[in-house]
Amino acid sequence: MEPTGGYIKVLGFKLYYRSFGRPEKGTVLALHGGPGCRLDSLLPLADLVQFGYRVVLYDQIGCGKSERPTSTEYYTQSRAVDEVEGVRKVLRLGRVHLFGGSYGGALALDVALKYPKSLRSLVVYSGFANSALFEKEFARLQSEMPKGIRDTVEKYKAKGDLKNPKYLAAVRVFDYRYFCRLRVWPYDYWYMVEHFVDQEHGRLNGWDITDRLPEIGLPCLITMGEYDVVTPKCVRPVHRGIRGSKLVVFHRCSHAAIWEDRVRCIEVIRDFLDGVENRRTLD
Amino acid sequence: MIAEPSSGFVSVQGHRICYRSFGTPDKGTVLALAGGPFGTHGQILSIADLVQFGYRVVMYDYLGCGRSDRPKAARHYTQVRAVDEAEGVRRALRLGKVHLLGISYGGALALDVALEYPKSILSLIVSSGFPSNAIHTEEWNPNTPRWVREAITRYADKGDFRNPRYVAARKALYRINVCRLRIWPYDLWESLARGASDSFFDTLPDRLEGWDITERLSEIRLPCLIIAGRYDLESPKSARAIHRGVRGSKLVMFANCSHTAFWEDRERFIEVVRDFLDTISPSPRKRP
Numbered sequence: 001m002e003p004t005g006g007y008i009k010v011l012g013f014k015l016y017y018r019s020f021g022r023p024e025k026g027t028v029l030a031l032h033g034g035p036g037c038r039l040d041s042l043l044p045l046a047d048l049v050q051f052g053y054r055v056v057l058y059d060q061i062g063c064g065k066s067e068r069p070t071s072t073e074y075y076t077q078s079r080a081v082d083e084v085e086g087v088r089k090v091l092r093l094g095r096v097h098l099f100g101g102s103y104g105g106a107l108a109l110d111v112a113l114k115y116p117k118s119l120r121s122l123v124v125y126s127g128f129a130n131s132a133l134f135e136k137e138f139a140r141l142q143s144e145m146p147k148g149i150r151d152t153v154e155k156y157k158a159k160g161d162l163k164n165p166k167y168l169a170a171v172r173v174f175d176y177r178y179f180c181r182l183r184v185w186p187y188d189y190w191y192m193v194e195h196f197v198d199q200e201h202g203r204l205n206g207w208d209i210t211d212r213l214p215e216i217g218l219p220c221l222i223t224m225g226e227y228d229v230v231t232p233k234c235v236r237p238v239h240r241g242i243r244g245s246k247l248v249v250f251h252r253c254s255h256a257a258i259w260e261d262r263v264r265c266i267e268v269i270r271d272f273l274d275g276v277e278n279r280r281t282l283d
Numbered sequence: 284m285i286a287e288p289s290s291g292f293v294s295v296q297g298h299r300i301c302y303r304s305f306g307t308p309d310k311g312t313v314l315a316l317a318g319g320p321f322g323t324h325g326q327i328l329s330i331a332d333l334v335q336f337g338y339r340v341v342m343y344d345y346l347g348c349g350r351s352d353r354p355k356a357a358r359h360y361t362q363v364r365a366v367d368e369a370e371g372v373r374r375a376l377r378l379g380k381v382h383l384l385g386i387s388y389g390g391a392l393a394l395d396v397a398l399e400y401p402k403s404i405l406s407l408i409v410s411s412g413f414p415s416n417a418i419h420t421e422e423w424n425p426n427t428p429r430w431v432r433e434a435i436t437r438y439a440d441k442g443d444f445r446n447p448r449y450v451a452a453r454k455a456l457y458r459i460n461v462c463r464l465r466i467w468p469y470d471l472w473e474s475l476a477r478g479a480s481d482s483f484f485d486t487l488p489d490r491l492e493g494w495d496i497t498e499r500l501s502e503i504r505l506p507c508l509i510i511a512g513r514y515d516l517e518s519p520k521s522a523r524a525i526h527r528g529v530r531g532s533k534l535v536m537f538a539n540c541s542h543t544a545f546w547e548d549r550e551r552f553i554e555v556v557r558d559f560l561d562t563i564s565p566s567p568r569k570r571p
Binding site (some may be wrong): 003018043044047049050181183184185186187190191210262263266268270 | 305328329331332335368431463465466467468469473474549550552554557
């Protein structure tokens with residue numbers, strides 16, 4: 001089965017997608033993070049193909065190879081939720097296992113609330129349910145960096161010299177600690193970081209769905225890295241809120257466990273999906 | 284700005300060859316040869332990790348493989364032609380002098396290219412390669428379990444490739460001596476699964492019949508890095524023979540790897556290759 005890919009039109013804009021394998025057991029639809037990353041960051045999910053899953057990834061609007069309208073009206077959270085449902089329908093994926101990484105995890109939670117009947121299960125990978133809490137924790141981690149690093153960052157930020165190699169090197173220290181701890185970044189991950197375009201546009205201002213999490217009645221896997229930039233303070237409420245959810249922490253990983261410990265991460269996701277599929281068959 | 288990866292076709296020896304290119308050659312260009320002789324470039328995609336250190340990485344599908352043309356006549360599938368194909372791709376893409384990296388069969392091919400076209404090459408990296416078909420086909424890695432060797436030898440001699448014991452032994456061989464990861468990366472899995480299911484290749488004569496360049500290795504005067512895994516499908520005798528033959532070559536053995544160190548220990552493999560490449564300064568450009 002050759003992998004496929006191309007463009008689909010969703011909510012009036014062209015989105016780039018890639019599809020791997022056949023849905024012998026089920027289909028995984030994956031949402032990348034950012035907002036502003038690209039599907040490349042989640043390519044190891046295609047390893048699930050050898051276990052009978054079809055894996056579909058797409059670049060969200062404004063990201064990667066998808067269309068980039070400039071007006072901010074296209075970058076709201078409610079539109080992003082409808083975009084996910086639109087991709088599922090246009091590609092006729094049927095009920096999917098929805099995987100969301102980082103911001104994609106936050107998005108997946110919103111999709112689960114609005115379109116529960118479109119989903120078989122939910123995987124929230126380094127995701128969160130409260131944006132203010134995430135920002136607070138992010139700021140705390142930054143404040144805990146060595147003083148020399150912080151001073152360098154501040155100095156070049158004040159000058160507006162954000163392309164200075166010294167500034168970039170100082171920022172990278174944080175990245176290698178909390179985003180991806182590999183000494184060599186896999187090409188696809190590196191490429192995604194180099195092409196990152198911030199597409200947040202305030203869509204998560206005041207966004208907090210913690211209180212609504214108990215409404216989610218889907219089988220749910222929650223994962224995070226031991227040194228994740230999305231800290232336990234952000235992840236634990238998701239686990240507590242979704243009844244019966246399973247929490248897995250990847251040892252020695254940060255925010256990119258799917259690259260940092262690819263084999264183990266895929267095993268955990270595969271075992272979870274297989275469990276959901278087996279229960280479905282028994283019912 | 285980061286270069287977009289590009290791909291397309293180049294015409295080499297009258298046939299269309301599918302290539303992919305990653306990054307810009309700030310420090311140099313790596314031309315990477317996959318295993319096979321019928322592997323697709325997908326199996327070595329992790330080599331593109333070198334891009335972040337300033338190297339352009341170019342891969343292509345051999346004639347008959349992947350998206351490259353597939354002429355039917357067996358005369359197109361000889362070692363001599365494969366050597367010229369590598370040189371043809373280099374020229375067609377105007378890569379200049381390259382660091383030539385070959386994996387498995389690609390390593391054997393790289394050695395042949397280095398003998399035939401030494402002026403096209405800045406340095407040579409041979410990972411899990413071999414200098415002689417006799418070692419390649421007859422010698423086992425001592426870390427291959429005896430039952431696997433015996434089952435494969437017995438049923439292969441009989442031509443009984445469907446025997447469940449042969450199938451089981453082969454599966455074990457892949458897990459122990461080809462890629463030790465519990466889950467294979469998609470690109471490697473896909474490349475090997477597709478190659479194995481393609482019966483076209485079975486119809487072709489063995490291009491390496493009697494192939495042995497051990498005695499000629501001393502002619503190679505390029506900086507050379509040799510990589511092998513402790514559990515490598517390729518016997519360690521191959522790596523040692525290349526190491527002995529190519530003067531000044533460097534041998535690095537990966538302790539926990541087999542035939543695909545570039546996936547099994549991707550991070551360290553790239554570091555070792557990067558450090559080797561970084562020590563080779565390209566001949567300085569002439570200044571006006």
